[in-house]
Amino acid sequence: MGRRAWLIIAIPAVTLFIAFWLLPMAKLAGLGAATPQGMDVSAYWLVLTQPRYWQSLANTVGLSLAATLATLAIALPVSRFLARHPAFPGRRVLMSLLIFPLAFPGVVVGFLVILATGRQGVLNTLAKAISGEPMVLAYGMAGLFIGYLYFLLPRTIGVLMAAVEGIDKHWLEAAQTLGASPWRRFVDIELPALTSALTAAGAMCFATAMGAFGTVFTLGTKIDVLPITIYDEFTNYANIPVAAALSVVLGLATWAALYIANTLASRSAQRR
Amino acid sequence: MTHSRFDTRLGLTITLVVTAFLIGPVLLSVTAGLTKNYFVGLSSGLTLDWVTQVWDLYADTIWRSYGVALATLATTTLIGVPAAWVLTLFPGRLSRLLEELLTLPVAVPGLATALALIVSWGSVGWLRSSVLFIVIGHVLFTLPFMVRAVRAGMQGADLVVLDEAAATLGASRRQRFFDIIVPAARSGIVTGALTVVTLSIGEFNLTWLLHTPLTKTLPVGLADSYASMRLEVASAYTLVFLLMLLPLMVGLQWFAARTTRTGSITLGAST
Secondary structure (H helix, E strand, C coil): CHHHHHHHHHHHHHHHHHHHHHHHHHHHHHHCCCCCCCCCCCHHHHHHHCHHHHHHHHHHHHHHHHHHHHHHHHHHHHHHHHHHCCCCCCHHHHHHHHHHHHHCCHHHHHHHHHHHHCCCCHHHHHHHHHHCCCCCCCCCHHHHHHHHHHHHHHHHHHHHHHHHHCCCHHHHHHHHHCCCCHHHHHHHHHHHHHHHHHHHHHHHHHHHHHHCCHHHHHHCCCCCCHHHHHHHHHHCCCCHHHHHHHHHHHHHHHHHHHHHHHHHHHHHHHHC | CCCCHHHHHHHHHHHHHHHHHHHHHHHHHHHHHHECCCCCCHHHCECCHHHHHHHHHHHHHHHHHHHHHHHHHHHHHHHHHHHHHHHHHCCCHHHHHHHHHHHHHHHCCHHHHHHHHHHHHCCCHHHHCCCHHHHHHHHHHHHHHHHHHHHHHHHHCCHHHHHHHHHHCCCCHHHHHHHHHHHHCHHHHHHHHHHHHHHHHHCCHHHHHHCCCCCCCHHHHHHHHHHHCCHHHHHHHHHHHHHHHHHHHHHHHHHHHHHCCCCCCCCCCCC
């Protein structure tokens, strides 16, 4: 058949990808094997052995995990409520409000966190009025955590909503007829049915949080997470081998997390 | 089935709290951008002065962002629609691998992609100093979204069969592509286009490393104003940006509700 003749029209996309992503990435990965000035081992070895890079990596992983778990815990009841109530006045507006922040880049999210919890933020004003003590969260890990919640929640709610809608209602009805309490129905039927969707959404959250740069950039470049470390090594110290090695490590970590997410998501979609 | 009253109330409460958490700061920003003096409060009066000041200071970044978004859109459409058709024609393991590869610039943090571009192409002077460098980054980042949306649009119709029937009747490949495939994938292309423009206008992580002082885009200007301008100006600039996003998001939701089963949209601004 003449199908093969169509292959030719995919060439521009493939060429662009190879020339501007694949080969440059390979070069970056190669640069990570170089020896930084004044050192006698390769940058990969440095990145894996020096405590300050370890610290930065541990901070990033810890914060991303915490933000992921908190997001899942908050998004699940929201998704259940929206999936179980497909029609009520104001639902469309509510959905639009929950979806709109999907389009906000990290820099803007960082600014919104400053407006809410920064020095001149609402939280600080309220805290001063109530207890007399100031309360400023924005410029440290707490502020970054809030920022991560802000961009992860809208991404997660939609995914979990689809999964809740996919649960066979007959099981729940049968359990109810047999006298199972709402809590038992949630733990014994809903949670097991949602496991793969929750894992997939969690992996997506984790990968997104690990690579976030704009949010941290606005909140303050003193926060020690991996994207800021990479940026510092590259711009302030011109230490390209270390920046390259760290980028490759970070890229592999987020890619692996997303790969797991996609595999689980397509598996749970097939089951439906 | 009846839901327990406690379950419903708890769900509603958490939903409203989350909505307030997401929209509250946006309202704060809009208010701050329109207030004479934010620290005094709304009692100082409303004004459009800050918005005017933003226009004087940053109009070039707004136009440049629109230009970059349109160039990105043109490129992703020209190369993405054909690629999506090839992926639809060959649904095997190889094309799954190809799609997985094309998605890598989204899976890997923008910072890494930007560094890779700089170490490989940064020494090409005319490219490094041109806005084209930013467009290349944006195309890499948005192409997977275009391909996915167009593919989704192609799968509904029995396009492969239609195409083969037209070929049997003697239609040339060019005729089939423009008269059968592109019209059938129309709604997918529109969804993809809205997604690409939304993402390009807000892209920061790649752009921050790829820009030069002469090629600042809107998000780069935003970061600049957050660091060095008074809160009212930064807020007014954010307000302008939100107003640019609004029609795109409304359009996306409208299309998603019409074309996809769940009405959900796939989008992920660079964080």
